Amino acid sequence: MSEGAKTVKITKRVVDATKPNGTDFYVFDSELIGFGLRVRATGGVSYIVRYRAGSGRNAPVKRVTIAKVGKVTPEQARDAAKDILASVVKGDDPARDKTDERRALTFAALAELFLKHIELKRKPTTAIQYRQLLEAHAIPVLGTRKAARIASSDMAALHHKLFAKPATANRLSAIVSSMYSWAIKGKTLSKIDNPAEGIHRYKDKKRERFLKTDEIGSLASALQEAETIGIPWEPAADKKVKHAAKPENRLVKIDAPVAAAIRLLLLTGARLREILHLKWEHVDFERGLLLLPDSKTGRKTIVLNAPALAVLSNLTRLGVYVVAGESAGTKDEKPRADLKRPWAMLVKRAGLQGLRIHDLRHSFASFGAGGGMGLPIIGKLLGHTQSSTTQRYAHLDADPLRRASNAIGNTIAAAMGEALGDAEPPAAENVVKLRG
Structure with a gap:
């Protein structure tokens, strides 16, 4: 028994009578060896369990705090002590487990380690997207929780919370699943069940818009107007402007590089960053590539x-970049970040509200599919690495279906003694009913 410790059966009366005396001391139970009270000089009193972690006199003595006096009754503390001591008999070390638990990675800490890995292994835009989604939706909810204790129910609740944003919810679940797979495989976490696996994904409603010929004409007209005379604008009705420009001077023009970027996006089916980050050294005029x-x-x-x-x-x-930005020609030249403002102005002027700049890529593919060029060729032009990605345009590839339908129809018509070929459907007054 250590100095400053006494033995007595711990009851409520003993607990109430135990008062601080200016020094730290212990009161141990006379019936359950190891169970006791720890009284601090500062006045705090807690129920504790003391045990040897191992066998023999050389085994280290360890202590586990059960709870502060007042939070549980002496009987409840005694029952908890029995459970702890029983686990020690089985070879467990509760004090070590508690320390490991305190040191265990939180969800936020694991996310930061994972993001550092992504920054090294993936593209910058991917790393930025991962960080934005985790910091906006997952870390505020799960950040302080121990990563190893996050359950599937926690991830399901988070996924349900984002039901109004199905694409975001699905993407976040995929990122968290990837994070846990990486942590388990790299032994950052012990082998546990991945809490993000098995989450039922929301049906992804792909927002795909395909420009029609007349809509391309409207966009082209707005583009030409914007780069020549400028597009008129009106001051916001809810804002008071003392010195507004005269109506004839309320014109916004876009520069040649921006106009070229939009034309290139539509004519090549390239992605936005592929055009904005395009350098002149990447253009092969001789081979047209x-x-x-x-x-x-x-x-x-x-x-x-x-x-x-x-x-x-x-x-x-x-400058270095085809779509020159504000820093064009300088030592620290950077590509344009986006085309949001000029694109919004053009779309509004053309009357194509809701049209996204990425829809130009879809439109490029739709004209190819509608022209019967075949999905493999379209996939090559767009740079798809998987044929399944190009399948979204399969419903636009009507020519093969039309040819097949005509072939079948002509065969049936021939069997009926008629030759229709590719002729227009007969007028209603020329239709002759067949006898049954």
């Missing part, structure tokens, strides 16, 4: 058609 050293799918070659080549040929070189 864009030789991209890096893209979403790695190295990529984009075949330039004659109109796209004309756009590039007529564009003045202002």
Whole structure:
């Protein structure tokens, strides 16, 4: 028994009578060896369990705090002590387990380690997206929790919380699942069940818009107006402007690089960053190619058609990047970040509300599919690495279906003694009913 300790059966009366005396001391139970009270000089009194972690006199003595006096009764503390001592007999070390638990990674700490890994292994845009989603939705909810204790029910609740944003919910679940797979495989976490696996995904409603010929005409007209005379604007009705410009001076123009970027997006089916980050050194005018050293799918070659080549040929070189930005020609030249403001203005002027800039890529593919060029060719032009990605345009590939339908129809018509071929459907007054 250590100095400053006495033995007595711990009851409520004993607990109430035990008062601080200016020094730390213990009161141990006379019936359950190891169970006791710890009284601090500062006045705090707690129920504790003391035991040897191992066998023999050389085994270290350890202590586990059960609870502060007042939070549980002496009987409840005694029952908890019995459970702890029983686990010690089985070979467990509750004090070590408690220390390990305190040191265990929180969800936020694990997320930070994972994001550092992503920054080294994946593209910068991917790392930014991962961080934004985790910091906006997962870390505020689960950040302080121990990563190893996050359950599938926790992830399901988080997924349900984002039901109004199905794409975000699905993407976040995929990122968390990837994070736990990485942590378990790398032994950052002990082998546990991945809490994000098995989450039922929301049905992803893909927002795909395909421009029609007349809509492309409207967009082209707005684009030409914006780069020549400018698009008129009106001050917001809810804002008071003392010195507003005269109506004839309320015109917004876009510069040649921005206009070229939008034309190239529509004419090549390229992704936005592929055009904004395009350097002149990547343009092969002689062979009519864009030789991209890096893209979403790695190295990529984009075949330039004659109109796209004309756009590039007529564009003045202002710096390293084809779509010159504000820092063009300077030592620290950077590509344009986006085309949000000019695109919003053009879409509004063309009357194409809701049209996204990525829909230009879909439109490029839709014209190819509608022209009967075949999905493999379209996939090559778009730089798809998997044929399944191009399948979204299968319903637009109508020509093969039309030819097949005509072939079947002609065969049936021939069997009926008629020859319709590709003729127009007969007028109603010329239809002759067949006898049954």
